Amino acid sequence: MLRNIKTLTQQGDRYYLDGKPFTGVTFKISDKQLEDLHEFKNGKFVGTYQNQYFSKHFKYNSEDLIHVDLEDEDLDLPGGFIDSETTYKGQYFSGVAYELSRNDEVAMVEFLFNEGDPIAYVVWNDRGDLAGLKLGKGDIDEYYNWHEDRTLAYYCIRSHQYSTYLIEISIELNNELKSLWLEEQYFEWIETHKEELEFLYLESLDSFKELIAAPRLSLNQSGVDDRVFNAIACNNGLRKLSNIILAYTSLSESTILSLADLQNLKEIHFCDPDRNLENLVKQLKHKRPDLLIFDEYKGAKPL
Numbered sequence: 001m002l003r004n005i006k007t008l009t010q011q012g013d014r015y016y017l018d019g020k021p022f023t024g025v026t027f028k029i030s031d032k033q034l035e036d037l038h039e040f041k042n043g044k045f046v047g048t049y050q051n052q053y054f055s056k057h058f059k060y061n062s063e064d065l066i067h068v069d070l071e072d073e074d075l076d077l078p079g080g081f082i083d084s085e086t087t088y089k090g091q092y093f094s095g096v097a098y099e100l101s102r103n104d105e106v107a108m109v110e111f112l113f114n115e116g117d118p119i120a121y122v123v124w125n126d127r128g129d130l131a132g133l134k135l136g137k138g139d140i141d142e143y144y145n146w147h148e149d150r151t152l153a154y155y156c157i158r159s160h161q162y163s164t165y166l167i168e169i170s171i172e173l174n175n176e177l178k179s180l181w182l183e184e185q186y187f188e189w190i191e192t193h194k195e196e197l198e199f200l201y202l203e204s205l206d207s208f209k210e211l212i213a214a215p216r217l218s219l220n221q222s223g224v225d226d227r228v229f230n231a232i233a234c235n236n237g238l239r240k241l242s243n244i245i246l247a248y249t250s251l252s253e254s255t256i257l258s259l260a261d262l263q264n265l266k267e268i269h270f271c272d273p274d275r276n277l278e279n280l281v282k283q284l285k286h287k288r289p290d291l292l293i294f295d296e297y298k299g300a301k302p303l
Helices: 052-057 186-198 225-237 253-261 278-285
Strands: 001-006 009-011 014-017 024-030 033-041 045-047 066-068 097-100 106-116 115-125 130-137 140-146 152-159 163-174 176-182 210-219 243-247 267-271 290-297
Touching: 033 066, 052 115, 052 130, 130 267, 152 278, 163 186, 176 225, 210 225, 225 253, 253 278
Parallel strands: 001 024, 066 097, 176 210, 210 243, 243 267, 267 290
Antiparallel strands: 001 106, 009 014, 024 033, 033 045, 097 106, 106 115, 115 130, 130 140, 140 152, 152 163, 163 176
C-alpha cells in the first residue's frame, strides 16, 4: 500500500495508520511530484521504496527517476490515454506516473515509462494487495488481474513475434469462464517460455478442467478445439451455460452438435464466415427446435 504520509500519525520513530503500526510505502506530494517514497515495516522506516516488479525486469532505480501525479499538467498523454509518445515538459517521459485517489491519499496505480512508452504498470487494491500487473518484456506483454479473493480474473499473453494474443481469458468469481481467446500455438509456446512469465496460469489442458462455463460464454480462435472444449465441459462444467458465442474456433461439427443436448442452452451465436453453417443449423434445429441460432455475418435475426 502506497499512502500519503499525511494520512499517518507519528509517535517517536514509528508511524501508525488507524492506531496500528504501518507496513507499506509512504510518499509526499509537492507541485504534482511524488517525493520521499519510503518503505515502512511495523511502523519503522526500512529504506527507499523500489517497486519489486519494475526493479526485477527493467533498468529501474526509484531514486534516479521522476515520480509524478498522472494529473500533472506537464505530463502529456496523447489523446488522454496511457500510450506511447507520452511526454513530460516536452520530452519523452522516463519515470513513474501515479494514479491517486481522491484527496491524494493513496496511490492506486503505478505506471513505468521508458522514453515515452508505458512498459509496465502495477494496480493495488484497497488492502494494498496486488490487483493488476502489466509487464512488457522483449517479445511478450503479460497482463494479469485478480479478484479480491486473489483468484485470477484476467490473463493475457501477447506475442510480438506472432503479432497477436496467444491467450486472453476472463474469469468471473467461482472460476466461471466468461471469455477465451486461444491461438493454436499457445500450448507449444508456453512449454518453452514458462520460465519467462511472472505468473504461470493455464499451462496445460488440465488447467481448463478447473473452470466452469459462465451463463454467457465466448470462445474465439483456432486454439479452441475439441480438447479444450471437453476439458471445460468435464465435471459438469457446462451446467450453467445459456448463451455461447463461437468465433473462428476449430471445434468439430460433432462437438457443436452436442451443444443441443444442454437443456439450459438458449442461444448459439456463430461468427465464422469460413464455416458452412447450413447443414449444421438444420441438425441443431432438428435436435432442438427451440434453440435460437445466429450468424453474426447475416444480421441480428435468428436463422
